[in-house]
Amino acid sequence: MNRFLAMETLRKWVPLLVLAGLCLFFTAMNPHFLTLRNFARIAISSSPALMVAIGVMFVILMGSIDLSMEGTVAVCAVLFALTLNALGGSIAGRGWVAIPVALFAGAVMGAVNGLVHVRLRIPSFMASLSLGFIGIGLSLLITGGDRILIDDPLFRSLLTVRVGGFPLMMYAALACLLVAWFIQDHTTTGRNFYAVGGGEELARASGLNVGRLRIIGFVLAGIFYALGAIFAVARLGIAETETGRNFMFMSITSVVVGGTALRGGEGGVWNTLIGVLIVNVIGNGMVVIGLADYFQDGVLGLLVITAVWLSTDRRSLSFVK
Amino acid sequence: MFELQNIEKRYTGVHVLKGVDFRIDDGEIIGLVGENGAGKSTLMKIIYGAVQQDGGTIQVDGETVTFRTPRDAMKMGVGMVYQEQSLIPNLTVMENIFLGFEKPFVRFGAIRWKKMAEAARVQLAKVGLDIDPATITSRLTFAQRQLVELAKVLALEERVEGKLVILLDEPTSVLSRDEIELLFSVVRALRRRASFIFVSHRLDEILALSDRIYVLKDGAVVDVMTAKDASIATIQKEMVGRDISNEYYREDRQIPYDENKVLLELDHVGVAGRGNDVSLRLHAGEVLALVGVEGSGREPILRTIFGMLRPDRGTLRIRGKPVRSFSPSHSVAHGIGYIPRERKIEGIASGMNVFENMTLSQMKNYTKGSVLNISAERKLAREWIGKLSIKVPSEYADCGNLSGGNQQKVVLAKWRSGGSDIILLDHPTRGLDIGAKEDVYAMIRDMSADGVGIILIADTLEEAIGLSHTIAVIKDGDIKKWFNCQPGAKPSLYNLIQHMV
Amino acid sequence: MSFIRKYIEQQTINRRNLLLMSAYGLCGAAVTSAMKPYAAKAASSDPQIAWSYRDRTNPYWNAIVSGGNAFVQSLGKPERALINLINEGSSEKSLSDIQSLLSRYGSNVALAVDPNDMPNCRPVVEAVSKAQAYASTIWNKTDDLHPWDFGDHYVSHMTWSDVGPSEQTARVLFDAMGGKGGVVHLGGITSNNPAIERLAGFRNALKAYPNIELLAVQAADWDTQKANQVMSGFLTRYGDAIKGVHCASDTMAYGVIEALRAEGIENMPIVSYDGNPQAVDLVTKGKILATVFTNPYWAGGITASLAYYAATGVFKPSSEPKEHREFYGPTTLVTTKDARDFKVKYIDTNPNYDWKKFWALSGGQIQYK
Structure with missing residues (x-):
């Protein structure tokens, strides 16, 4: 029994140990890995991914899944850039309106997603996947396949201005992370996500309005996707349909690697932070140690499987199919 | 005759079974009772081969045997009717009965369903169940499923020499009173084919069905009584270690x-x-x-x-x-x-x-x-x-x-x-x-x-x-x-x- | 995990096609139905013109179709007279769409087509030839298949070789670096033919510059974000040793520029490929030193034109020399010197091409290795 408890405690720390192990490994292979400048680079690539991963994490906590992030990010990024450019091209002027516009667009996409899932009783997997398609199509329709450039130096200062060696973007992302943590640990909504994930029947029997909660979860996810979109635009200065690309794989992998259970009810923002860092450290580290590119996909896959294997409790996974 | 001698089991420091002796004669029905945590389930797992004992021996008809897996135990005629229904709901009754033992029905790599259905009917007849073996299991009532599980275990008969030992773990928990009576009559009728170990929280059922009753407490057998000399009150007293019946419901x-x-x-x-x-x-x-x-x-x-x-x-x-x-x-x-x-x-x-x-x-x-x-x-x-x-x-x-x-x-x-x-x-x-x-x-x-x-x-x-x-x-x-x-x-x-x- | 990524990639592509299909497919259907009575009285002197291609989300194919439209308009027809057959990246769909087109209009078809993959080219041209219609192909064709083996009905094939132009951009880059220092190459999806050719051209140029040191070659899958991440990794690994960046596409160059901007590096020599309008803009600003323009607009128009005028009998393909049946498409190097002029001429407006000068921009007969 004691050994069991010890394993249990250890398992909680596995993602962090994996992250530390990876950092040690890459540093041993190439000492340049362990430099402030490189960590800043990892921080830049992690910031948008972290927002999207936190968004989908809320949905996964409830035991649902959201696959609409690529579409939602594309729509939010494009709307953000269009609004910004239409209102003078600088967030110093009226252009700041672009930020609430993007967040609102994300929330609307999330609400539609949640309503379709809950009211029409379509599995979240299908509902969100389809909504993702619609989002991609919508952003294509808006842009006609073009790229929208953002040249506002103030907005791009998220990337270019550094404090303590790290870009402003990272501090903004950390602030959003704290907000997410507060929602998760200190609000009714956050608590209820865990309850729904831990047992939907129980949540219902405790008098919770599960349908409404699910919709709230998707809305929240949508807002975080929009944040991810804004950071992604800040990072590249380009908004286009392709801005959403790869976020599905990246975010869900990060959530799972961080130790949040896909069946719901377990995990949280800190797990997600670690997961995002693991995935991005792997991505950065493989280039830094000069691994041949035809190996990289395979190695990424292996590392992800290993991380999931180490960090999940297989006693309760009998239902995995 | 099936016998356990001086069985010991520890789980990382916890002494779960302390020198348990257990004997079951051919055709006997043994009641096994004890509070949660008394070691009942560990003892059962050792009997049907899911867990190995640290010390002591298992003997079948006087010969020492080792069970490494439940399949080993099945080969010696020990079968388990699970508390959690162990039938796969989307398979047919006959597929469930012969799950893992389809070999006799396979010719040139294909299963001969007719032959399997016939064999399944024979097994179902033993428990007095008249249903089409091709029925999908999820369509059956809980009682029928319980009987199918029993039939599945009884199918061991054809494969082993000697008598069967069948474990019934809380078989009545999902059944109505009528269904329980039906199950009991089937069990009694099957005595000449098998002996039974019956585990239940319901002491009245234990008394009604068993010949002898083993009472487990804290990993040891504290008493073995014959059912006709026992009462709910005495069993409870043995299980808990004190007199409780008076104030039970306050x-x-x-x-x-x-x-x-x-x-x-x-x-x-x-x-x-x-x-x-x-x-x-x-x-x-x-x-x-x-x-x-x-x-x-x-x-x-x-x-x-x-x-x-x-x-x-x-x-x-x-x-x-x-x-x-x-x-x-x-x-x-x-x-x-x-x-x-x-x-x-x-x-x-x-x-x-x-x-x-x-x-x-x-x-x-x-x-x-x-x-x-x-x-x-x-x-x-x-x-x-x-x-x-x-x-x-x-x-x-x-x-x-x-x-x-x-x-x-x-x-x-x-x-x-x-x-x-x-x-x-x-x-x-x-x-x-x-x-x-x-x-x-x-x-x-x-x-x-x-x-x-x-x-x-x-x-x-x-x-x-x-x-x-x-x-x-x-x-x-x-x-x-x-x-x-x-x-x-x-x-x-x-x-x-x-x-x- | 790579198969999952591949699957997701596939899905991303498919869903995009799906959506565009629903949009363009509807238009196509409307067009074909609108054409019906028109078709009935059409003589072989006025064949149906069709373009079969992958999809329109990609700027490249978009430009191809714009060229096709321009050609149709040059005949005094409305834009919708061009039938769009979108294959969504599926050879089966490509072939079956063409077959239904042929079964409706018979020999009365002038088809421009990218057969999607090399093996699909033969069944496509065989079907066209059997129906006595006319087809011109671009990009995908096996080396053993030649237009002159089909008489008149397989009119022509055009493709591009990226080796030479890529070598030219590399030379521009190396010269800008002063002929010495470390260089990195960001390539496309490793198995893509253009990625292979562009890397080969880059390596050819390296031979002539002994003091240029090749630090690393890495695939960034034509993707801006991936290129951004790869470039960050390179900066950690090689730091100041990187004196120049060779990108196999414009899209990747954008990611590289942003990765450098994040580090405050503004004047790193970079070259790219494809000649996208935005990249040309960056060339005028000197952010990119050179890119290569393949003129898809002209290619889209001239391929349709070849099939059309062969069908109407303006020229007889079988009496044309081989270099008029199989030829390379145009490639233009755009550098900081000529970018402004180039932009005015090709990007801001499309030149008024004479669609009857079929081989005006040809890069010579295709050579097989």
């Missing part, structure tokens, strides 16, 4: 309820889709037991009261006010608490800790502008942990890891601390050991004394009689008979049963 603490204060009233309510007509009144301090056979319609009544089902007609009044919108959230807001039968599914959120579980239904009391006041939540949890003597390391303990009794206490604390004064209890003592049951009974009396109205679906008839002020006998969804249960004037089992069936 009848001394049953006080009259407040007749003037009606908490809940059902006025000619028709439960959805059942076409019945239920009227009842629940008063402050009253324990009202709904009694009936499995499937008689007790649960739908509870679920209607809790707002999970919408009644077809009639009026439901809470404290005199008619209910118009039916949803659990509405009911919770009006002071109704529901303690469901499936504790793991509807009672406890595993993965969430004690205080999170307790405040789940009443979070608005612990939030300000939807921001949680965690220190107040923890204070509440500590208070109730003390009040109900819940055994947990701290309020941060994961409820999924607690024992059944402690989980039940957390669920009760959840509703009581939220100020619910109408509590619906569905099998609140199911699967609890005697000590934990007593705690639950004490809590019911406490709530009753505080003026809480309780509707109870009890685990056994004795429990219903012992605990309640009023009993409603339900049959086919309707209340057939009311009994008044004042201490000293309680109805007998016989009184109830004749209205139930």
Whole structure:
């Protein structure tokens, strides 16, 4: 029994140990890995991914899944850039309106997603996947396949201005992370996500309005996707349909690697932070140690499987199919 | 003859079995009883090969054998009928019976279904079950599935020499009284083919079926009695190690309820889709037991009261006010608490800790502008942990890891601390050991004394009689008979049963 | 995990096609139905013109179709007279769409087509030839298949060789670096033919510059974000040793520029490929030193034109020399010197091409290795 408890405690720390192990490994292979400048680079690539991963994490906590992030990010990024450019091209002027516009667009996409899932009783997997398609199509329709450039130096200062060696973007992302943590640990909504994930029947029997909660979860996810979109635009200065690309794989992998259970009810923002860092450290580290590119996909896959294997409790996974 | 000698088992420091001797003769039915944690399941696992003993020997007909896997045990004629139904619901009956033993029916790599069906019919005949072997298992009733499981184990007969030993782990838990009788008659008729080890929490069933009874306590056999010399009281005394029967249901603490204060009233309510007509009144301090056979319609009544089902007609009044919108959230807001039968599914959120579980239904009391006041939540949890003597390391303990009794206490604390004064209890003592049951009974009396109205679906008839002020006998969804249960004037089992069936 | 990524990639592509299909497919259907009575009285002197291609989300194919439209308009027809057959990246769909087109209009078809993959080219041209219709192909064709083996009905094939132009951009880059220092190459999806050719051209140029040190070659899958991440990694690994960046596409160059901007590096020599309008803009600003323009607009128009005028009998393919049946498409190097002029001429407006000068921009007969 004691050994069991010890394993249990250890398992909680596995993602962090994996992250530390990876950092040690890459540093041993190439000492340049362990430099402030490189960590800043990892921080830049992690910031948008972290927002999207936190968004989908809320949905996964409830035991649902959201696959609409690529579409939602594309729509939010494009709307953000269009609004910004239409209102003078600088967030110093009226252009700041672009930020609430993007967040609102994300929330609307999330609400539609949640309503379709809950009211029409379509599995979240299908509902969100389809909504993702619609989002991609919508952003294509808006842009006609073009790229929208953002040249506002103030907005791009998220990337270019550094404090303590790290870009402003990272501090903004950390602030959003704290907000997410507060929602998760200190609000009714956050608590209820865990309850729904831990047992939907129980949540219902405790008098919770599960349908409404699910919709709230998707809305929240949508807002975080929009944040991810804004950071992604800040990072590249380009908004286009392709801005959403790869976020599905990246975010869900990060959530799972961080130790949040896909069946719901377990995990949280800190797990997600670690997961995002693991995935991005792997991505950065493989280039830094000069691994041949035809190996990289395979190695990424292996590392992800290993991380999931180490960090999940297989006693309760009998239902995995 | 099957014999265990001086069996020892430790799990990382915990001494689970301490030198257990166990013997079963051909054609004998052995009852195995003990509290939760006494070592029953470990002993069973050793017998059917799922776990290996650290010390001691297993002998079949005088020869020492080793079981590395359940399949080894099967080869020696030891089969298990699982408590959790082990049939795969989307396969046919015959596929389930011969699962893993399809070889004799395979020719050129293809299964000959006709031959398998014939063989399955032979097995089903042994348990007196007349169904098409090609039926999909999920279409069967629980009782039929139990018999199919038995038939599956009996199929071992053709494959092994000598007699079978069959373990029955809580086979009656999902069956109605009639079905239990049917199962027992089948088991008795099968004596000449096999001997049985029968494990159950229901001591009356143990007494009715077994020849000899082994009582386990703290990993050791404390007594072996012959069934005709034993009684429920003596077995209980052996299991718990003290005399408990007198004060069991705390009848001394049953006080009259407040007749003037009606908490809940059902006025000619028709439960959805059942076409019945239920009227009842629940008063402050009253324990009202709904009694009936499995499937008689007790649960739908509870679920209607809790707002999970919408009644077809009639009026439901809470404290005199008619209910118009039916949803659990509405009911919770009006002071109704529901303690469901499936504790793991509807009672406890595993993965969430004690205080999170307790405040789940009443979070608005612990939030300000939807921001949680965690220190107040923890204070509440500590208070109730003390009040109900819940055994947990701290309020941060994961409820999924607690024992059944402690989980039940957390669920009760959840509703009581939220100020619910109408509590619906569905099998609140199911699967609890005697000590934990007593705690639950004490809590019911406490709530009753505080003026809480309780509707109870009890685990056994004795429990219903012992605990309640009023009993409603339900049959086919309707209340057939009311009994008044004042201490000293309680109805007998016989009184109830004749209205139930 | 790579198969999952591949699957997701596939899905991303498919869903995009799906959506565009629903949009363009509807238009196509409307067009074909509108054409019906028109078709009935059409003589072989006025064949149906069709373009079969992958999809329109990609700027490249968008430009191809714009060229096709321009050609149709040059005949005095409305834009919708061009039938769009979108194959969504499926050879089966490509072939079956063409077959249904042929079964409706018979020999009265002038088809421009990218057969999607090399093996699909033969069944397509065989079907066209059997129906006595006319087809011109671009990009995908096996080396053993030649238009002159089909008489008149397989009119022509055009493709591009990226080796030479890529070598030119590399030379521009190396010269800008002063002929010495470390260089990195960001390539496309490793198995893509253009990625292979562009890398080969880059390596050819390296031979002539002994003091240029090749630090690393890494695939960034034509993707801006991936290129951004790869470039960050390179900066950690090689730091100041990187004196120049060779990108196999414009899209990847954008990611590289942003990765450098994040580090405050503004004047790193970079070259790219494809000649996208935005990249040309960056060339005028000197952010990119050179890119290569393949003129898809002209290619889209001239391929349709070849099939059309062969069908109407303006020229007889079988009496044309081989270099008029199989030829390379145009490639134009755009550098900081000529970018402004180039932009005015090709990007801001499309030149008014004479669609009857079929081989005006040809890069010579295709050579097989």
